[in-house]
Amino acid sequence: MTATVPDAPRDPQSRLPGGRGIGAGRGGGGPMQIDPADRAQLDIAPVPLRRVTALFRGFGRQIGVVTAIIAATSVISMAQPFLVREVVDVAIPQQDVRLLLLAGGAMVAVAAATQVLGVIQTWMSTGVGQRVMHRLRTDLFTHLQRQSLGFFTRTRAGEVQSRLTNDINAMQGVVTTTATSIASNLTTAVATAVAMVALSWRLSLLSLLVIPPAVWLTRRVALIRREVTARQQSRRADLNVQIEEGLSVSGVRLSKTLGAGRRHAERFAATSSDLVDLELRSQLAGRWRMATMQVVFAAIPALIYLIAGLPATSGGMTIGTLIAFTGLQASIFRPLMGLLNVGAQWVSSMALFSRVFEYLDLIPDVAAPAAPVALDPARVRGEVRFEDVTFAYAGESAPAVAAVSAVVPAGGSLALVGHTGSGKSTLASLVARLHDPTSGRVLIDGVDVRDLDPEALAQVVGVVSQETYLVHASIRENLLLAAPDAAEVDLWRALAAAQVADLVASLPDGLDTVVGARGHRFSGGEQQRLAIARTILRDPRVLVLDEATSALDNDTERAVQHALDELVKGRTTITIAHRLSTVRDADEIAVLDHGRIVERGTHDELVGLGGTYAALAGAGPAREPEGERGSHGPRGPAYDAVA
Structure with missing residues (x-):
């Protein structure tokens, strides 16, 4: 693939201030939608998957260990609801102190084990990600140094800087967070579903009816907030541009020589005022839908308690099983929402790689010779x-x-x-x-x-x-x-x-x-x-x-x-x-x-x-x-x- 630089290149900073990471501008951790700009970028410069995986060549062992840790963490954490059931149904009613101590100790051990594994996973995945990003960052900087003067005269400086810093920094999230979160969400969702079925297959069937509308409503609320947040970020980008133009050495000199200080201040005040309005709208956006969602979340355990209390549907369910199942029911939303974001995360991640690879594939107008002629500068006549x-x-x-x-x-x-x-x-x-x-x-x-x-x-x-x-x-x-x-x-x-x-x-x-x-x-x-x-x-x-x-x-x-x-x-x-x-x-x-x-x-x-x-x-x-x-x-x- 040989990429070319368009006459008027896109500047990622014009869309999102301070770089655009995975999930940036998408509702603060809410569901993501595929950004049309990301899709367009991949249409211009598609990225073969083998090229992305090639970046991780030499890190196979570390990646394998991280994957194993993620799976182990998800499986170990599923012991908690069963321990809760044992405490509620057996240890407390029977006043079995030994069992109570063993179950309580096991709960602490499970929590400690998952946290220790999480620290190890973060250390290993971040280390791999940082080394990959270091190599990619230095390769890109070195390659851009080889470009001709013409490249920099026809390309905005902000575009070059954004790809070298913002896109690379966002890719750090891709290699250390996105991939691991997908694996973690998948294993957690599967393990939670299995645990729910093991506790009560009847209540699990109920969850199949309740979870989809709850997930849909959650996405609707987040998407409404995302729209307002996108406008906020656009205005923040304008604010950043005005700060850069108005408070840089050259900008201040221009402002003073043109007498434009008051106009710049008025424009800055107008943009800041817009941000106040947008912040209010952001806080209130979807508020009634959020209230509805909270009602639904409250109704879910109520329905579970109702089903568990009816003789025809309880199936002899114990209190401990009910408590454990309710906890699993609430915790399954997070991994499910994460999995629903996989498609958008994938496109956004590939778009980041595409933007960086697009520059790495530039053929310098003034290329260094493959076999340079030996010339001793001290012996040059001139x-x-x-x-x-x-x-x-x-x-x-x-x-x-x-x-x-x-x-x-x-x-x-x-x-x-x-x-x-x-x-x-x-x-x-x-x-x-x-x-x-x-x-x-x-x-x-x-x-x-x-x-x-x-x-x-x-x-x-x-x-x-x-x-x-x-x-x-x-x-x-x-x-x-x-x-x-x-x-x-x-x-x-x-x-x-x-x-x-x-x-x-x-x-x-x-x-x-x-x-x-x-x-x-x-x-x-x-x-x-x-x-x-x-x-x-x-x-x-x-x-x-x-x-x-x-x-x-x-x-x-x-x-x-x-x-x-x-x-x-x-x-x-x-x-x-x-x-x-x-x-x-x-x-x-x-x-x-x-x-x-x-x-x-x-x-x-x-x-x-x-x-x-x-x-x-x-x-x-x-x-x-x-x-x-x-x-x-x-x-x-x-x-x-x-x-």
Whole structure:
């Protein structure tokens, strides 16, 4: 089975907040109905049973022991009513203290044995479930790491996170609760029915008439509550979304800049008010049916007492038998209700497996080579060659890069310039293999980057982009992502080269300062310099600088540019910059337009041509219109380098 990701994937969180486990949103332990979304999921990506059972390969002994414990628990617990009958009919009337002590001790022993067996069963089943989920969770995370950048741009982050956390967590309930509850309910129902027949076959026949309508009424009450609960969860999901949107760093910034705080508060209050109304309806839903059900439950033992009291139907029934049978009659409802949920539980469980397997079966757009070419990063010269490279994004009719050929000699530099959407960043991303060319090749030292191990390629090619990303950890941990074995002196050297060492040294916690969510504790320029330091620490032979200084002020930009000028010496560099002054000294400048190279040469050569580059530089017959300069505005001759 090969699963594909739809353009607008479903988000399980949009239906149920906090993940959807087995029975979630179905009336708080009441009867379940098959969720249409679960059925649709299985229609899209059916799950062979053998694939689910394969997850438990190697745990056969533990599963067998758990099954035996469940059966033993059900059988042992059935001794209780017979002990009660013996106490009531024999021990108490005859004042048989010895029998009373033995029966009472046996009752305690039965209860203790079933509880001990229950603890052992929980320990074993949870252990198996946790190990299976650990393997599945890590396999899914590792597999998603292999997906291309395109997968994450067309898939909502919430969808990926929900499948990795919510669905996996819900599957924990499947493997440790659902399967064992089905086995427990089945054995308990059978054992209880056998015990009832053994106590009184006449009263058991009566139960066949009474139990079905009682079960039906119980389901009706629970289904009414389920409908209201589903609406509650939908509104809670809305509430969670509003909290996330309104109280995240980005959300608060947007709210304050747009003056939308009061509107957000009013919307939140309206949703919260709806929840108050729904909670009242939930508590009152089916209340009269519940009252009726309680009357039926009270009538059942009354009927049993009536049948037992009539000479024609009692059959010489003893008081002890009557008490024991009444207890069994009441206890058989729970396993029966559990068994009635098996169909819905099965579909819901398989839907969870389907959602996870759907991602596990994704074929990466940028797959690691089966037999990677051996390449020692320390011996790489750094020549980069584009051979007739074309790349088109999925669903786009026109290619972002079309038939581009270029060579950047080892230690040389290539600058890419052009208007927004001309393909500059896309072309540069092919070097780091964030995408694979639709046709053509990108080579480093004559080796196709598709034939290199991804980790080896990451050691060879360093990227500093205009969009920095710092993890929510300390500065030290962020830097060590690039070089886990780096010494502290190396960290400070990289920070100094990026013109940010003084700032870090001035912080109370120094390198151990936590950068905050996405680095928001620091300014944009500070974040950029920390990202540059991280790349410097990696010491790659090939550098891709995509708007590396875009977030810096003039003075800081000059300082960092000086550090970059020192860094690029002896390295192959591909640069995209928002100011032409930063690329004028490149060995070659390529001007892109609609994915094609329309001009190439040095700065002086291109200015002399009087064409597109000259217009961008403000030296030609026509300047770029102000409205097309992107987000950098009128800061000198500029263009937006976002491809």
